[in-house]
Structure formats: C-alpha cells, structure tokens
Amino acid sequence: MSSTIATDSHGLSDSWTIGERVCAALMPLIAVVEVLILTVTGCFSYCPCISIIDQNHKCTYTAKDFAILADETRFTVEEVEALHVLFKRLSSSLIDDDSIHKEELQLALFQTPYGKNLFLDRVFDVFDQKRNGVIEFDEFVHALSVFHPYAPMDEKIDFAFKLYDLRQTGFIEPEEVKLMVVAILIEFDMNLPDDLLEAIVHKTIADADKDNDGKISREDWKAFVSRNPSLLINMTLPYLKDITSVLSSFVFKTEAKP
Amino acid sequence: MSGKPVRPRTRVGKYELGKTIGEGSFAKVKFAKNVENGNHVAIKILDRNHVLRHKMMEQLKKEISAMKMINHPNVVKIYEVMASKTKIYIVLELVNGGELFDKIAKYGKLKEDEARSYFHQLINAVDYCHSRGVYHRDLKPENLLLDSNAILKVTDFGLSTYAQQEDELLRTACGTPNYVAPEVLNDRGYVGSTSDIWSCGVILFVLMAGYLPFDEPNHATLYQKIGRAQFTCPSWFSPEAKKLLKRILDPNPLTRIKIPELLEDEWFKKGYKPTTFVEEEDVNVDDVAAAFNDSKENLVTERKEKPVSMNAFELISRSQSFNLENLFEKQTQGIVKRETHFTSQRPANEIMSKIEEAAKPLGFNVHKRNYKMKLQGDKSGRKGHLSVATEVFEVAPSLHMVELRKTGGDTLEFHKFYKSFSSSSGLQDIVWHSEAKQ
Numbered sequence: 041m042s043s044t045i046a047t048d049s050h051g052l053s054d055s056w057t058i059g060e061r062v063c064a065a066l067m068p069l070i071a072v073v074e075v076l077i078l079t080v081t082g083c084f085s086y087c088p089c090i091s092i093i094d095q096n097h098k099c100t101y102t103a104k105d106f107a108i109l110a111d112e113t114r115f116t117v118e119e120v121e122a123l124h125v126l127f128k129r130l131s132s133s134l135i136d137d138d139s140i141h142k143e144e145l146q147l148a149l150f151q152t153p154y155g156k157n158l159f160l161d162r163v164f165d166v167f168d169q170k171r172n173g174v175i176e177f178d179e180f181v182h183a184l185s186v187f188h189p190y191a192p193m194d195e196k197i198d199f200a201f202k203l204y205d206l207r208q209t210g211f212i213e214p215e216e217v218k219l220m221v222v223a224i225l226i227e228f229d230m231n232l233p234d235d236l237l238e239a240i241v242h243k244t245i246a247d248a249d250k251d252n253d254g255k256i257s258r259e260d261w262k263a264f265v266s267r268n269p270s271l272l273i274n275m276t277l278p279y280l281k282d283i284t285s286v287l288s289s290f291v292f293k294t295e296a297k298p
Numbered sequence: 299m300s301g302k303p304v305r306p307r308t309r310v311g312k313y314e315l316g317k318t319i320g321e322g323s324f325a326k327v328k329f330a331k332n333v334e335n336g337n338h339v340a341i342k343i344l345d346r347n348h349v350l351r352h353k354m355m356e357q358l359k360k361e362i363s364a365m366k367m368i369n370h371p372n373v374v375k376i377y378e379v380m381a382s383k384t385k386i387y388i389v390l391e392l393v394n395g396g397e398l399f400d401k402i403a404k405y406g407k408l409k410e411d412e413a414r415s416y417f418h419q420l421i422n423a424v425d426y427c428h429s430r431g432v433y434h435r436d437l438k439p440e441n442l443l444l445d446s447n448a449i450l451k452v453t454d455f456g457l458s459t460y461a462q463q464e465d466e467l468l469r470t471a472c473g474t475p476n477y478v479a480p481e482v483l484n485d486r487g488y489v490g491s492t493s494d495i496w497s498c499g500v501i502l503f504v505l506m507a508g509y510l511p512f513d514e515p516n517h518a519t520l521y522q523k524i525g526r527a528q529f530t531c532p533s534w535f536s537p538e539a540k541k542l543l544k545r546i547l548d549p550n551p552l553t554r555i556k557i558p559e560l561l562e563d564e565w566f567k568k569g570y571k572p573t574t575f576v577e578e579e580d581v582n583v584d585d586v587a588a589a590f591n592d593s594k595e596n597l598v599t600e601r602k603e604k605p606v607s608m609n610a611f612e613l614i615s616r617s618q619s620f621n622l623e624n625l626f627e628k629q630t631q632g633i634v635k636r637e638t639h640f641t642s643q644r645p646a647n648e649i650m651s652k653i654e655e656a657a658k659p660l661g662f663n664v665h666k667r668n669y670k671m672k673l674q675g676d677k678s679g680r681k682g683h684l685s686v687a688t689e690v691f692e693v694a695p696s697l698h699m700v701e702l703r704k705t706g707g708d709t710l711e712f713h714k715f716y717k718s719f720s721s722s723s724g725l726q727d728i729v730w731h732s733e734a735k736q
Contacts, residue, residue: 126625126626130625148624148625149618149619149621149622149624149625150618150619150624157617157619159614159617159618159619159620160619162619163619163620163622184622187622203620204611204614217610217611220610220614221610221613221614223614223617224613224614224616224617227617227618228616228639230639230640230641230699232641232697236694236697239694239695240609240610240613240693240694241610243609243610243694244609244610244611247609248609248611264611268609268611268612270612270615271611271612271615273615274615274620274621274622277622277623277626279623279626
C-alpha cells in the first residue's frame with residue numbers, strides 16, 4: 041500500500057510546471073525566513089513571552105510595552121523599567137529564560153530554592169494569572185501593582201482573599217484555615233495539639249463568618265478586614281512608592297529598545 | 299514556679315493604671331504610667347455619683363480649674379482631668395519621697411532649722427494658692443509629701459470640697475480632727491485662708507515636738523481643747539517659735555496671724571528665701587470643663603489591658619512567603635531569619651517579666667509598653683546597636699505567642715543573642731513545648 045502511494049505521488053510531480061517546482065523547493069526556506077521575521081518583529085509588538093522550562097527563550101521588551109504596562113497599572117514607565125531590572129535579576133537566578141519559576145521565587149523569599157511551602161505556592165499561583173507554571177513580566181507587574189501603597193483597598197482585600205481561598209471555591213473554609221495554621225506553625229518551627237488548633241480556627245471563623253454559613257465569603261472577608269486592618273499589612277510594599285531609587289543599586293541595565 | 303495568673307492592667311485614656319497608693323472612702327489614688335511618653339504619674343479617682351449627689355460639681359470644677367493653672371514647686375501639679383461615666387480622674391504629678399510625717403515617725407522630732415525650712419515651703423505653697431483664690435481647708439500630714447530631693451509638695455489643694463464631704467463622717471465618728479481650726483469644727487462659718495493658717499500651725503508644732511498639740515482620746519474633750527487653743531509648747535522650743543505658734547494657734551480667726559504678718563515674723567524670717575519659679579501661661583482648662591459637664595462626648599473608658607488577640611489570619615500573614623519585601627533586598631547566602639517566635643502557656647505579664655529578666659544580663663536596656671517591649675543592646679556591634687522588638691500575642695485562650703523581631707543591628711548578632719537569650723533558665727521555664735516536640 042505504501043508503494044502505491046509513493047508511485048502516485050511521484051506521478052503527480054511529473055505534471056508540475058517549472059514555477060511550481062521552484063516554489064516547492066523554496067517553500068521550506070521561505071518558512072524559515074518567515075519564522076525569523078516574525079520572531080524579530082514579534083519583539084516590537086506587545087506579546088508577552090511564552091516561556092518554556094529549560095528552553096533559553098528570550099524576549100526583549102520595548103518602550104511601548106513598558107508604556108502599555110504603565111497604563112494598566114499604578115506604575116510610571118520609569119518604574120516599570122525599574123521593575124524589569126528586578127524581574128531580570130529574579131528570573132535569571134536559576135534558569136535564565138525571562139520568566140520566574142517557583143524555585144526562583146522561593147530563592148528570593150527564603151534564600152533557598154528547596155523545600156515545600158503552602159504559602160509560597162499560593163503567592164506563586166495568584167501571580168501566575170495565565171496558569172502556565174511561570175510568572176511572566178506582565179503578570180509580575182500587574183500583581184505588584186496591587187501591593188502599591190496607593191492601590192485601592194478593595195484590590196488588596198481581593199488579592200488576600202485569593203491567597204487564602206486555597207481551593208479557589210470563592211470561600212475560605214475551616215479546613216483551609218486549619219491547613220494554613222498548620223503550615224505557619226511548621227514555618228515557625230512550632231507545634232500545637234489539635235484541640236488548640238481547632239480553637240484558633242473556630243474562633244477565627246466565628247469572628248469572620250457574619251452570615252453564619254460556616255465559611256468565609258468575599259463579603260464576610262471584606263467586613264472582617266475592615267475590622268482587622270492589620271491583616272493587610274503585608275499587602276502594601278512601601279518600596280514600590282520609590283521603586284526607581286530602591287532598585288538603583290542593582291547593576292543590571294534595562295534592555296528596552298527606544 | 300507558680301503559674302498564678304497576673305491581673306491584666308487597666309487603661310484609662312493614655313494612662314495605664316498600677317497599684318493603689320492611697321485610699322479614702324470615696325476616692326483612691328493610683329500609680330499610673332503615660333504609655334505615650336513613659337512618664338509616671340499619680341491618678342486620683344473620684345466617684346462621679348458622689349460628686350453629683352453632694353452638688354459639688356460646680357465648686358470642684360472651679361477649684362480644679364484654678365489648681366490646673368498653678369505651677370508652684372511646692373504644690374503637686376495637676377496635669378489633666380478626665381471622666382468616665384462613673385468616675386473623675388485627676389492626673390497628678392507623682393511625688394515619690396513619701397509623706398513628710400513618715401520622717402517624724404522614723405526619726406522623731408526635727409531640729410528647729412529643718413522644721414522651719416519645711417514650714418517655709420508649706421507657707422509658700424499656701425500663700426501662692428490663696429493668692430489664686432484656692433484654699434485647702436484640709437491640711438493634714440497625708441497631704442504633705444516629699445519629692446526625691448526632699449522638697450515639700452502639698453497635695454489635694456482644690457479638692458477640699460470633695461475631701462470635706464468625705465471627712466465630715468470621719469471627724470465625728472472615727473477620724474482625727476486634730477489639724478482642723480476651731481471655727482470649722484464649730485461650724486460657725488469660716489474663711490478658707492485663716493483655717494489653713496491654723497492647720498499650718500499644728501503641722502509646725504508636730505514637726506518640732508514630734509507629737510500633736512491637741513490630742514485627747516475623748517472627742518468632746520479634744521474639741522474643747524481645740525476651741526480654747528489649750529496647748530503647751532515643750533521646753534526645747536525657742537521663745538520666738540513659741541511666740542509665733544501662739545499667734546498662729548489663736549482660736550479667734552479674726553485676730554489670728556495672717557500670711558503677710560507671718561512673713562514679717564522674726565523667727566519665720568530666719569533663712570527664708572521666697573520661691574522663684576516660672577509661671578505657666580495659657581494653661582488649657584477645657585479638659586476640666588469637659589470632665590465635669592454632662593456631655594458624653596469626651597468620656598474615657600476604663601478597660602483591662604491585655605495582649606493583642608491574634609486570629610488565625612494574623613498568624614498566617616506573618617509567613618515569610620507573604621513578606622515580598624525580600625524581593626527588593628539583595629540576597630545573602632543561607633537562611634538568615636530576622637524574627638523568631640515561641641509559645642507559652644504562662645500569663646502574659648509573667649512572660650514579659652521573664653523576657654526582661656533574661657535580656658538585662660545580656661546587656662540590653664528594656665523599654666516596655668503594654669505587651670510590647672524594645673530591647674536595646676548597649677554595645678555597638680558590626681552594624682550599630684542590636685535592637686529587638688518583642689510582642690506577646692494571645693493566640694488561644696490559654697496560649698500566648700511571643701514574637702522577637704530584629705529592628706536594628708546585625709542579623710547574625712540577633713541569632714547569637716537569641717541563642718543565649720532562649721537558653722536562660724528563666725525563659726526555659728515559660729517556653730512551652732507540646733508533646734509532639736518533646
């Protein structure tokens with residue numbers, strides 16, 4: 041059967057004109073050139089890089105890209121450029137591929153890439169809006185915008201809710217709170233018996249659950265945070281108000297093309 | 299080690315109340331600390347209902363307002379006045395040298411020169427207050443205090459209206475009318491200035507003699523003796539002193555010596571230096587008015603001070619993963635934590651005391667405020683002085699979490715400090731390990 045096909049196809053080629061033959065011969069070459077052109081020009085239009093682990097895929101951001109990100113967030117173009125310097129430092133700490141992997145975030149926060157941490161997973165997942173397993177520069181800027189001192193409180197409240205809604209059900213449930221308390225105690229190298237754990241969880245749910253459905257809804261959370269503003273203390277990074285001077289000590293040069 | 303619970307401290311406005319240092323039937327004085335600046339004060343607490351019942355509001359308000367404007371070195375200063383629904387709080391200068399009469403109880407009578415020196419200070423205080431229209435009407439040993447430099451301070455000026463209501467019972471039932479002028483005892487109507495001078499005379503007598511001029515177990519006899527000014531000066535009094543006392547302890551208020559004459563007396567003038575001091579201008583007395591009016595607006599609440607109760611999310615938010623500041627700091631090798639925690643089932647006050655006990659021998663100065671503490675190293679390290687912020691939180695009804703956070707100095711020095719600190723025996727007593735960790 042295979043031989044038949046081969047014969048048929050060979051027979052077809054006999055009827056091709058010279059032009060068609062030249063075209064067929066050049067097609068792969070044209071495709072290669074086209075890919076090269078698209079790759080080069082792609083860096084001049086706003087398309088966030090698609091990073092693949094272990095692939096040294098690079099993407100250069102332009103002034104236009106920075107301007108778009110500045111429009112979408114609370115940062116100025118200069119601040120976005122400064123954040124890009126920081127992003128490059130973080131994203132090249134383990135795998136130099138213009139995206140932050142979980143291990144790289146862990147290295148930055150804990151100064152070690154090893155070990156499992158529930159909260160790190162949550163921070164990473166909330167930053168990784170595209171759910172592709174890495175944090176790209178646009179995701180990084182959008183997420184950090186929430187931490188800006190001038191970001192609206194509602195954004196901060198919502199971001200914190202997403203962090204604590206482990207199963208992403210739209211509710212923070214007692215089991216999730218317990219999991220997080222256990223995780224923080226492990227991080228603090230502390231251990232509590234189950235009855236005390238339950239007491240802490242029960243008291244917190246009771247304080248926050250205004251509609252008495254046994255779990256914390258977004259509305260419950262908003263009201264709870266307004267009564268306990270210290271819960272959002274980590275949702276504001278004073279550094280971001282003056283990010284350009286904070287990051288001026290980093291020796292990296294921005295790769296933005298004018 | 300006893301785990302008996304320590305009572306939580308009480309807060310009124312910006313003051314944390316301590317132990318009671320004086321008590322009457324309707325008032326008590328408590329030691330207190332201004333949590334904003336760490337200064338110690340005394341707070342006199344009056345029963346608001348008692349003031350209302352005896353229709354003393356206006357009079358008290360007037361006298362305390364006048365007293366607040368007085369800034370004399372021999373008069374206990376009134377800093378501010380607050381009120382709750384049931385109480386009036388008068389914040390006073392804290393005088394911690396004890397009562398003048400403790401000195402007599404301990405050492406007996408004073409030498410004439412020393413007695414005269416205290417009498418000078420007493421008259422200076424009384425004269426100044428009289429010139430401002432404020433009379434004491436209840437001068438007695440408990441109201442004469444000494445500061446740490448042995449300077450006399452007269453207290454309770456302007457509170458006489460309140461004190462007299464309180465002492466009416468005392469004078470007739472179980473109290474001592476020994477210092478009270480005859481016209482006051484006989485209820486004949488009296489002038490505050492002359493009755494204060496009488497009391498000063500009794501005080502002078504006690505300073506020099508070591509005992510009271512009028513002292514009878516039977517009240518009727520005592521009243522009689524006071525009414526007739528029947529007293530005898532001991533032989534060691536100088537003739538000039540005897541002469542002056544006769545003029546002060548004159549049962550007739552009209553012929554009794556007045557302060558201007560007293561200032562000209564030969565015995566009194568020996569070594570007398572009028573007090574020099576700066577008078578305060580623009581003293582605000584709005585707080586007095588607010589405390590004594592019926593408005594609910596400026597009321598303070600008395601609340602028990604206890605550690606901040608930490609809910610699960612406050613605990614969770616302390617994860618290092620949520621501290622994104624680390625992204626902006628240059629990385630160093632290895633994990634170097636800038637804070638650490640431990641749990642304890644001991645009462646919060648006990649935890650605070652133990653932390654203080656453990657930190658001081660390591661060369662740390664301790665500054666406490668509620669259940670927060672700042673430990674400041676007295677030696678300069680690699681990056682200046684190490685300073686550590688400590689706070690006790692309540693995470694469950696019987697469980698506290700203690701957080702120690704490096705706020706200054708070198709992180710490695712902080713770790714070294716924590717190692718020595720946590721191994722101290724006092725701290726070992728309070729750190730709680732669950733069965734799982736043992």
